[in-house]
Amino acid sequence: MTRPEHVAIIMDGNGRWAVEKQRPRTFGHIKGAQTVKSIVTEAAKLDIKYLTLFAFSTENWRRPASEVDLLMRLLRRYLDNETENLMSENIRFRYIGNIAPLPEKVRERLSKTVDRTKSNTGMTLVLALNYGGRQEIVNTVRKILRDVKDHHLNPEAIDESIFSQYLDTAEYPDPDLLIRTSGESRISNFLLWQLSYTELYFTKKYWPDFKEEDLQDALNSFERRNRRFGATTPHTHPPLVVLSE
Ligand code: IPE
Ligand code: IPE
Ligand code: MG
Numbered sequence: 593m594t595r596p597e598h599v600a601i602i603m604d605g606n607g608r609w610a611v612e613k614q615r616p617r618t619f620g621h622i623k624g625a626q627t628v629k630s631i632v633t634e635a636a637k638l639d640i641k642y643l644t645l646f647a648f649s650t651e652n653w654r655r656p657a658s659e660v661d662l663l664m665r666l667l668r669r670y671l672d673n674e675t676e677n678l679m680s681e682n683i684r685f686r687y688i689g690n691i692a693p694l695p696e697k698v699r700e701r702l703s704k705t706v707d708r709t710k711s712n713t714g715m716t717l718v719l720a721l722n723y724g725g726r727q728e729i730v731n732t733v734r735k736i737l738r739d740v741k742d743h744h745l746n747p748e749a750i751d752e753s754i755f756s757q758y759l760d761t762a763e764y765p766d767p768d769l770l771i772r773t774s775g776e777s778r779i780s781n782f783l784l785w786q787l788s789y790t791e792l793y794f795t796k797k798y799w800p801d802f803k804e805e806d807l808q809d810a811l812n813s814f815e816r817r818n819r820r821f822g823a824t825t826p827h828t829h830p831p832l833v834v835l836s837e
Contacts, residue, residue, distance in 0.1 A: 594815050594828070596768035598642035599635060600790070602782055603628070605774025605798030618662050623800035625666050629674065634804045636681050636715040638811070642764050643717050644688070646782050650724030653693075664695050667721070671701035675708055682714030688760035689723030690731075718764065725784030732758040761786055769814045771807075773799045789830060791817050 603624060610620030628645065635643045648663060678685055685705045691698075702721075735758045739745040745754075756762060766786045772778075775796040779787065793810045795802070821830045 595639060595811065596791075596814050597640070598644070598765050598767045598769075599640050599810075600644040600646070600767035600770045600783060600787075601631070602646045602770070602772040602780060603799040603802075604772060604776055604780075606800060608774065609798035609800045617659060620798075620800055621659075621662060621666055625670055627799055627802050628670065629677075630804065631802065631807055632674075632683065632715075632717055633677075633681060634807055636683055638807070640715055642767075643715060644720060644761075644764070644767060644783070645718070646720045646723065646780075648689075648721050648723070649781060650689075650722055650727050651781060653722075664698055667719075668695075668698050668701055671698075671705050675705045678705070678709050678717070679712070682712045683709060684712040684714070684716045685709040685719075686716060686763075687719045687721050688728075689721040690727065691721055693722060716764065718761075720782070723760075724781045725779075726781060728760050729785060731760075756785070759785060766790065769793060769810065771795065771810050773797050773802050789819070789821055791819065 606620035606624040607617040608620070609623065610617050613619075632643065632645075647667065652663070653660060675685075685708075687702055687706070691702060694702075732755065736745065736750065736755070740747055761783070766788070767783065767790045770779075770782075770787055770790045771793045773795055775794070777794050783790075791814055793813055795806060795810070797806055818826045819828070821827050823831055
């Protein structure tokens, strides 16, 4: 069975899940946090090497302060409660995105969890926090320009691979499979550069209802895809493009 090495998930639909049950949106986020735990454990069991979860976008600051605050508290609670489970499951924890505007208590826990799990050799769990694909690309350009200005980088040498090394995701392969829950068929500013050849899987299930079997369904769908990367026959990786001038 061809397993994706890297699965990315846009965890969407917490609010609608709760509203349909005549409960406050916060209840949906609490349930959604439980889904995170079960899907992280399942993905590690299934031998997925990288799992990237979109937890908070650069656009999510537009929500009421009380909702943002609850999401931050849930994140803090997740890190407090789950770090030891991540240790027992041999999961390495990382994050992408600009965490500077996050509450200090959250940033503190983030670095603690990254540090505590850094030698784990199983799955890498990457949380996207205050992450936006466009913002990441703009920051990448800024970092590259700085290196050019300091004469550490020759502009003529910049290619896709060098560009990728300046992204937040430099250390991770591009996602093979992107799952979005809640029935929306859009990317919402997630991993814009990295998703160029990712297989997309949309499900109507709201995130709090997304179970282990649903992850398996997505993996089964992935297995049936033919990834050609622009070529005529299936490939498992993008073919090396060599253009002679
Ligand atoms: C996903 O659920 C959680 C975050 C974006 C943080 P939503 O809160 O977006 O739920 P819906 O889309 O409003 O139902
Ligand atoms: C995407 O969900 C962001 C996260 C899951 C963190 P949104 O609910 O914010 O996306 P839109 O607004 O429906 O595009
Ligand atoms: Mg949403």
